[in-house]
Amino acid sequence: MGTAWALAGAGFRRYSTYRQATVAGAFTNTVFGFLRCYVILAVAATAGGMAAGYRGSQLVTYVWIGQGLLAVVQIWGWTDLADRIRTGDVQSDLLRPLHPVASYLATDLGRAGHAALTRFVVPTAVGALCFDMYAPHTLLSYPAFLASTLVAVVVSFGVRYLVNLTAFWLLDIRGVITLWQLGAGVLSGLYFPLAFLPGWAQGVLWLGTPFPAAFQAPIDILVERGSVGHRSLLLFDQLCWAALLIGACMLVQRRAERKLVVQGG
Amino acid sequence: MADLLWRRATTPTGRPGALAGYRQLLAAQVRSQLQYRASFAMDLVGNLLLTLMDVAAVVVLFRVTPVLGGFTLPEVLLISGLANLSFSLCDLAVGNIDTMRQYIRTGRFDAVLTRPLSALLQLVCGDLALRRLGRVTQAVVVLVIALNLAHVRWTPARAVLLVVAPSFGAVLFGSVFVAGSTVSFWFIESGEFSNAFTYGGRDFTAYPITVYAGWFRKAFAYGLGFAFVAYYPALAILDKPDPLGGPRLLSWSSPVVALAAAGVAAFIWRIGIRHYRSTGS
Numbered sequence: 001m002g003t004a005w006a007l008a009g010a011g012f013r014r015y016s017t018y019r020q021a022t023v024a025g026a027f028t029n030t031v032f033g034f035l036r037c038y039v040i041l042a043v044a045a046t047a048g049g050m051a052a053g054y055r056g057s058q059l060v061t062y063v064w065i066g067q068g069l070l071a072v073v074q075i076w077g078w079t080d081l082a083d084r085i086r087t088g089d090v091q092s093d094l095l096r097p098l099h100p101v102a103s104y105l106a107t108d109l110g111r112a113g114h115a116a117l118t119r120f121v122v123p124t125a126v127g128a129l130c131f132d133m134y135a136p137h138t139l140l141s142y143p144a145f146l147a148s149t150l151v152a153v154v155v156s157f158g159v160r161y162l163v164n165l166t167a168f169w170l171l172d173i174r175g176v177i178t179l180w181q182l183g184a185g186v187l188s189g190l191y192f193p194l195a196f197l198p199g200w201a202q203g204v205l206w207l208g209t210p211f212p213a214a215f216q217a218p219i220d221i222l223v224e225r226g227s228v229g230h231r232s233l234l235l236f237d238q239l240c241w242a243a244l245l246i247g248a249c250m251l252v253q254r255r256a257e258r259k260l261v262v263q264g265g
Numbered sequence: 266m267a268d269l270l271w272r273r274a275t276t277p278t279g280r281p282g283a284l285a286g287y288r289q290l291l292a293a294q295v296r297s298q299l300q301y302r303a304s305f306a307m308d309l310v311g312n313l314l315l316t317l318m319d320v321a322a323v324v325v326l327f328r329v330t331p332v333l334g335g336f337t338l339p340e341v342l343l344i345s346g347l348a349n350l351s352f353s354l355c356d357l358a359v360g361n362i363d364t365m366r367q368y369i370r371t372g373r374f375d376a377v378l379t380r381p382l383s384a385l386l387q388l389v390c391g392d393l394a395l396r397r398l399g400r401v402t403q404a405v406v407v408l409v410i411a412l413n414l415a416h417v418r419w420t421p422a423r424a425v426l427l428v429v430a431p432s433f434g435a436v437l438f439g440s441v442f443v444a445g446s447t448v449s450f451w452f453i454e455s456g457e458f459s460n461a462f463t464y465g466g467r468d469f470t471a472y473p474i475t476v477y478a479g480w481f482r483k484a485f486a487y488g489l490g491f492a493f494v495a496y497y498p499a500l501a502i503l504d505k506p507d508p509l510g511g512p513r514l515l516s517w518s519s520p521v522v523a524l525a526a527a528g529v530a531a532f533i534w535r536i537g538i539r540h541y542r543s544t545g546s
């Protein structure tokens with residue numbers, strides 16, 4: 001456990017050295033925040049101020065919290081592991097006393113912690129300054145949001161890790177990354193809240209894919225859409241996906257290790 | 266300068282030689298991408314769906330609302346189609362400039378500068394993504410569908426505009442790409458900064474600018490010129506008056522705006538490349 005903490009700390013420190021990248025990333029998320037916010041407000045305006053169960057101010061919060069969460073769950077590309085598999089460096093990961101999935105997860109949680117303090121704060125603050133944002137009515141929504149975000153990071157990590165593991169078989173994972181980004185953008189609730197879709201499609205996405213659990217679940221919990229029971233179900237859905245994905249990571253990792261041919265040298 | 270002109274005038278064989286160099290760079294790229302077949306196939310499929318998803322996102326918004334910023338679904342699709350075609354043409358031609366920050370960070374840019382070819386063209390040819398061809402095709406398909414749905418009454422002028430707008434829209438996007446990537450000459454880790462204007466610009470142009478408000482609209486629509494890529498040309502093709510009260514002439518001004526942007530981008534690029542100092546790693 002001590003090792004895991006140290007790795008998480010290392011992940012945090014690693015990202016805190018990329019200051020320019022942090023500023024640039026927060027800036028870009030903020031610009032996209034304006035874009036998405038205006039589009040979704042235009043939708044709400046003609047739909048009578050209410051769209052698919054969200055009020056205007058809830059949609060504003062939805063967009064800006066989403067822009068902040070993007071970097072925390074790191075929904076877009078992460079190829080650290082795949083790069084190490086391609087170069088053969090991965091062999092030194094396998095020699096370490098901690099299981100590779102655990103050690104990468106610890107590092108990723110450290111990275112997410114850094115993003116939460118920097119990349120999450122900037123868009124949220126700008127959104128709150130420039131627009132009328134919805135604040136949660138019950139205090140319980142805040143700790144629930146924190147817990148849900150933590151699980152979302154694990155879910156997102158699980159998918160990213162699996163995507164990276166395909167490098168053991170494919171070496172070049174550009175194509176897999178493209179497919180993952182495709183799903184991560186549209187199916188996670190980033191482009192529009194999934195409630196805009198017909199009921200059956202929402203069911204398929206929440207139960208059949210991990211994408212909403214990695215992005216929309218914490219946002220819906222914070223903007224308090226639906227009943228408390230409904231929001232608890234979201235958290236439960238997330239927990240199931242997290243357990244399933246980490247299990248899958250362990251399993252595929254074991255298969256991959258048998259397949260390993262060190263390329264470098 | 267005089268020296269350069271002299272050489273160009275006296276060695277006409279210099280140019281075909283340079284062209285062959287670019288051609289070889291491109292051919293090597295094509296071969297290398299075909300090496301990993303499974304990955305290439307997935308990349309192709311993913312990119313096929315990518316544009317479709319952009320269109321699907323617009324359609325989904327219209328499930329909730331009948332009009333968006335005063336425009337109907339076919340009208341917004343036409344704007345999105347023009348925006349996507351402009352962007353995908355630009356992405357095909359110069360999208361690879363995005364990788365410049367890696368070249369600078371790793372010091373590989375030094376190698377680029379030592380070769381007797383233009384640095385900008387080398388970066389552009391460094392990774393011709395075949396998959397990007399697919400995106401151009403999809404954008405054309407979306408545009409054709411939107412034109413049919415919107416019941417456009419064709420005139421020769423409108424047909425010309427349909428060709429002019431995406432071509433110069435691509436030039437404008439290309440200028441933003443080049444100018445944006447120049448930032449990494451100064452701030453090495455700042456690659457994502459330019460995404461706000463390149464990919465941000467694409468998403469901005471995909472919707473009618475009446476959707477946006479305040480300084481944000483002014484900065485992106487007029488400051489960076491994105492309103493001239495799709496919004497104003499679409500108004501002329503649809504024969505729709507501008508809800509913002511602009512004159513019809515604006516629909517035809519994309520060449521002027523794009524060429525001005527290209528001039529600015531070239532200027533910034535020159536300053537940047539003179540400022541370049543190797544990271545030495």
